[in-house]
Amino acid sequence: MTLSDWNCWRPVRWLVTVLVIGAGFAGCPGTRDGPAGTARDPTDQAQPRIETVAANSGPSSASVKRGKQLFDTLGCTACHMVNGQGGRVGPDLSDEAAKGHSRSWLTTQIRTPKANDPQTIMSAYGSLSDEQVNDLVDYLLTLSTAPGSPTGKGHVARPPEAGGQAVPAVAASVVAAGGEMWARRCGQCHNLRPPSEYSDAQWTVAVHHMRVRVPLTGEEQQKILTFLQASN
Amino acid sequence: MQTGRLILSGAVFLALVASASEAQEPNEGGYVSRKEYDALKKELEEVKARLPAQTEVATPQAPSGEGNGSRSLNEKLGRTLAIAEGSGLGDTKMLIAGDASAGFFNPQGAPSTFTAEFNPMLLWQLNERLFFEGGLELALSGPDQNGEGSSTDVELDSAYLTYLLTDWALVGAGKFTVPFTAYHNHLDPSWINKLPFDPLVYADGGIAPDSGVGAFLTGAVPWGRAQFNYAVFLTNGPALITQDPAGAGSLNFDNFNDLNNNKALGFRVGYLPVPELEVGYSFEFSRPSPDGFETVHSQLHGVDLNYVAQVEQIKGQLTARAGWVWSLLGEATYDPTGALGFGPLRFENNRNGGYAEVAYRPTKVAERVLRNFEFALRYDRLDIPSAAPGAGTREQWTPGIDYWITPRTVLKIAYALAHGEGAQNVFALQFATGF
Numbered sequence: 001m002t003l004s005d006w007n008c009w010r011p012v013r014w015l016v017t018v019l020v021i022g023a024g025f026a027g028c029p030g031t032r033d034g035p036a037g038t039a040r041d042p043t044d045q046a047q048p049r050i051e052t053v054a055a056n057s058g059p060s061s062a063s064v065k066r067g068k069q070l071f072d073t074l075g076c077t078a079c080h081m082v083n084g085q086g087g088r089v090g091p092d093l094s095d096e097a098a099k100g101h102s103r104s105w106l107t108t109q110i111r112t113p114k115a116n117d118p119q120t121i122m123s124a125y126g127s128l129s130d131e132q133v134n135d136l137v138d139y140l141l142t143l144s145t146a147p148g149s150p151t152g153k154g155h156v157a158r159p160p161e162a163g164g165q166a167v168p169a170v171a172a173s174v175v176a177a178g179g180e181m182w183a184r185r186c187g188q189c190h191n192l193r194p195p196s197e198y199s200d201a202q203w204t205v206a207v208h209h210m211r212v213r214v215p216l217t218g219e220e221q222q223k224i225l226t227f228l229q230a231s232n
Numbered sequence: 233m234q235t236g237r238l239i240l241s242g243a244v245f246l247a248l249v250a251s252a253s254e255a256q257e258p259n260e261g262g263y264v265s266r267k268e269y270d271a272l273k274k275e276l277e278e279v280k281a282r283l284p285a286q287t288e289v290a291t292p293q294a295p296s297g298e299g300n301g302s303r304s305l306n307e308k309l310g311r312t313l314a315i316a317e318g319s320g321l322g323d324t325k326m327l328i329a330g331d332a333s334a335g336f337f338n339p340q341g342a343p344s345t346f347t348a349e350f351n352p353m354l355l356w357q358l359n360e361r362l363f364f365e366g367g368l369e370l371a372l373s374g375p376d377q378n379g380e381g382s383s384t385d386v387e388l389d390s391a392y393l394t395y396l397l398t399d400w401a402l403v404g405a406g407k408f409t410v411p412f413t414a415y416h417n418h419l420d421p422s423w424i425n426k427l428p429f430d431p432l433v434y435a436d437g438g439i440a441p442d443s444g445v446g447a448f449l450t451g452a453v454p455w456g457r458a459q460f461n462y463a464v465f466l467t468n469g470p471a472l473i474t475q476d477p478a479g480a481g482s483l484n485f486d487n488f489n490d491l492n493n494n495k496a497l498g499f500r501v502g503y504l505p506v507p508e509l510e511v512g513y514s515f516e517f518s519r520p521s522p523d524g525f526e527t528v529h530s531q532l533h534g535v536d537l538n539y540v541a542q543v544e545q546i547k548g549q550l551t552a553r554a555g556w557v558w559s560l561l562g563e564a565t566y567d568p569t570g571a572l573g574f575g576p577l578r579f580e581n582n583r584n585g586g587y588a589e590v591a592y593r594p595t596k597v598a599e600r601v602l603r604n605f606e607f608a609l610r611y612d613r614l615d616i617p618s619a620a621p622g623a624g625t626r627e628q629w630t631p632g633i634d635y636w637i638t639p640r641t642v643l644k645i646a647y648a649l650a651h652g653e654g655a656q657n658v659f660a661l662q663f664a665t666g667f
Contacts, residue, residue: 088542091596117600121639184507188540190424190666191639198327205327205357211402212363213409213417215461217452218399 060138067139070132074125075172078179078227082143087176089183089192090122096140106137121194123231178227181220186210195231203228327355330367333422333664340657348372349422351389361396365408389443401451407488408448410441411463411500412514413534413555423666426551426608427632427646429658431587433614439559439583440534441470441485441516446495461502469496469518472561474525477574480566481581481620483520483530483559494519498532508541521564528581531560548594556586579619587612593636606634608646626652640666 071077077086080093096106108115110133113122128136186192198206203225211221330352338344353367367389373382392406409417415434419425434440444467452461471487473479498516514534521528536555543550560582567575593606610630616623632646641664648658 181507188508188510188538189418191636193639201325202327205325205355206329208357208363209327209329209355209365211396212365212394212404212450215402215450215452215463217454217459218396219454220452 063135063138064142066132067135067137070128070136071139072172075175075179075227075230078176078231079122079183087180087183089179089187093140094143096143098144101140103137103141106140107133110136121192123194123196174223175227175230178223178225179231182224182227185214185216185220185224195228198228198232200229200232203232324359325357329353329355329667331421331423331664331666333662335428335660335662337428338659342656351421353390363394363396364392365394366391398451400453401449403447403449405447407443407445408465410444410465410467410498410516411448411450412441412498412516412532413500413536413557414502414510414512414538415440415536415555416442419538419553421666422662422664423640423642425664426589426591426606426634426644427610427630428644428660428662429628429630429646429648431555431585431589431610431612432626432628433555433557433585433587433612437479437482438557438614439483439585440532440557441467441483441496443485444468444496445488457506459504459507461504462499464499465497467496467498469494470520470530471522472520472525472528472530474522474566475572477567477572478621480574480577481561481564481579481617483561491522492519496520496530500534509539510537512536520561526564528561528564531558533558533560542595544596546592546594547596548592551591551593552589554586554588557584559583574621577619579617581617581620583614583616583620585612585614591634604636606636606642608632608634622653624653626650626655628655638665 071082076093079087079089080091081088082092083094101109105116109122110125110128112124112126113120114124125133183192195203207216207221207225207228210216210224211218216224330350332350333348335347335349336344337347348371350370351367352370353365356364356366358364369385369387369389371385373385388407390406390408392404392408394402394404396402411417415431420430420434422428429435430438432438434442444465446465446467448463448465450461450463452459468488468490470483470485471491473482473484496516496518498514500512500514502510502512504510512535514532514536516530516532518530519527520530534555534557537553539550539552541550542548562582563578563580565576565578567573567577570576587610589608589610591606591608594602597603608631610632611628612630613625613627615625618624628648628650630646630648632644634645635643637643644660644662644664646660646662648660650657
């Protein structure tokens with residue numbers, strides 16, 4: 001019996017076909033976070049996040065700035081996208097006011113998200129003070145993607161100002177990166193369970209198991225675990 | 233010159249005297265004079281002298297009875313602490329995970345039936361590098377043709393130990409899910425599978441291995457923005473069915489004993505150009521023929537694709553999965569003497585089959601209830617060579633609707649439209665959960 005008898009090349013032709021189809025999928029708009037035709041690099045930090053400066057009416061610019069800092073510190077972008085940057089686990093938060101979400105709805109969503117949606121996987125942030133929640137809500141309500149708005153498309157972004165409250169940028173970015181990896185790598189096969197379902201020790205075991213099964217790299221294991229243990 | 237030195241010396245002397253006198257006198261600027269210093273020191277020594285006496289007054293000697301009680305309490309506390317420390321959880325961590333399902337299957341022209349499955353897994357991290365997984369498959373088996381013999385099937389699904397070598401490699405040994413294509417390793421638990429059925433190629437009687445006993449090396453390697461993952465495995469391998477007229481020429485992947493001291497060797501390479509997409513190629517080579525039968529080599533090739541993305545244009549999550557397997561065993565004669573009653577039967581034993589599946593879940597629409605629905609459609613097919621038992625092509629189209637009660641609990645309803653020899657349409661309901 002020879003290799004040609006077994007028609008070995010047929011699978012290879014199929015493999016090439018699958019790879020071509022794969023390349024086609026890779027070109028689909030659904031994989032893009034940026035402009036069509038360019039893959040988004042999760043590590044791309046070149047473009048700073050949009051800094052929101054509130055108009056004088058409504059919330060004070062100081063509270064918005066504090067809300068923005070808190071939003072980054074808590075690693076909200078691990079799950080939520082704002083103006084094209086962030087995770088895809090939760091909804092895009094770029095247009096909360098335009099969606100008709102009121103101040104009280106947002107406050108509930110931060111403190112007790114299951115009160116708004118019993119099925120949500122969002123963690124409750126019940127330990128935040130009233131002032132912190134107000135700052136976050138102020139920040140969220142000033143976000144908009146409408147042209148001409150302070151955070152709209154085409155608005156010139158500027159980096160967060162130095163000074164003020166110290167923001168643990170490294171920790172937040174690590175958590176955010178872990179959240180993004182979790183959403184994409186684990187979400188490739190199954191729905192994502194709420195991080196609160198497991199304790200730190202349980203997540204340690206579960207993520208180790210996934211490293212064996214998927215498999216993940218050691219770095220992916222560590223980053224995903226960091227996110228889950230920070231979010232449970 | 234001498235006059236100059238004198239003036240300089242005088243100035244230095246005056247400065248020293250001035251600073252010394254400043255130190256001796258009370259000062260409003262916060263400095264302490266020598267007089268104040270001496271007074272404070274004296275006060276401190278007096279306080280120190282009084283302190284022991286006051287301590288003794290504050291803690292009078294306990295009566296002898298209370299002393300015994302205190303000692304007894306301390307002993308009890310010590311014993312309790314020793315017990316607590318001895319029964320502590322230590323550094324190892326365990327987790328019970330797995331899945332369970334209940335189903336109702338109604339094949340056309342055959343009795344309908346309810347089913348139940350429970351597949352618990354014990355996950356045990358012994359330390360940062362050592363990890364154990366042990367899994368069982370518990371399922372109800374139906375009665376035999378005489379209506380008797382209902383029982384619970386218990387199978388050891390997995391029992392293997394792994395050791396992390398580096399960030400990109402780990403080794404394992406035991407009974408494990410064979411990483412031949414992605415389906416069995418990632419996608420077939422009931423709470424992950426979008427439909428109540430396995431594709432024909434991966435189901436019982438299919439042509440792809442599911443688990444094996446042996447050893448493996450696996451890992452993932454980043455490559456710029458892309459990533460590769462790999463797995464190499466060595467198992468006892470499948471067994472070629474030669475005695476059963478209905479299954480002659482098929483591979484029995486539930487065989488876990490080595491028939492002929494020839495191991496199955498295989499690998500899978502996966503490539504993720506972007507995190508949402510993985511394509512893979514798998515290969516397994518073995519000699520599955522039992523001793524006493526002519527030598528048959530088996531080559532299994534498999535390709536697979538898995539794509540999951542949130543697509544803004546369709547306001548939801550799109551899942552596309554596919555896999556195809558070729559089983560190339562070449563020509564052999566089954567029952568060559570005719571002693572088994574179905575031979576001699578000689579045929580070219582090359583089989584192939586696979587599936588393609590798309591699913592859509594409107595995760596980004598405003599209606600909350602609608603977001604919990606997922607719509608799936610699968611096409612699957614299995615080709616058996618014309619002279620082989622069960623020859624022909626079987627095809628299935630299976631549309632299904634899932635309702636996600638929680639992110640890991642789903643109610644599925646599906647209808648399989650089957651074509652081919654002996655094929656049956658099947659209506660199915662399944663309730664599945666992962667834990």
